[in-house]
Amino acid sequence: MAYTMDTVVGDILNNPAACEVMDSIIPGTTKNPMMKMAKGFTLGKIAKTPAAKIPEAKIVEFIEACNAKGIG
Secondary structure (H helix, E strand, O other), X not given: OOOOOOOEHHHHHOXXXXXXXXXXXXXXXXXXXXXXXOOOXXXXXXXXXXXXXXXXXXXXHHHHHHHHHOOO
């Protein structure tokens, strides 16, 4: 299943390949303690949460990279 803005963060954190892509695009993200609190959030919600400090463009880049590699 391809990743979208509706993908839940917990699904990404449970996928080592997706975590590797995420950390290459947004360094340190998967190791950030706040990610445990965000496990139930969608990527779209993260993009709209100023406290997350992750630009929507970076999330789109992550989604596109995972989908291009067949991760998801």
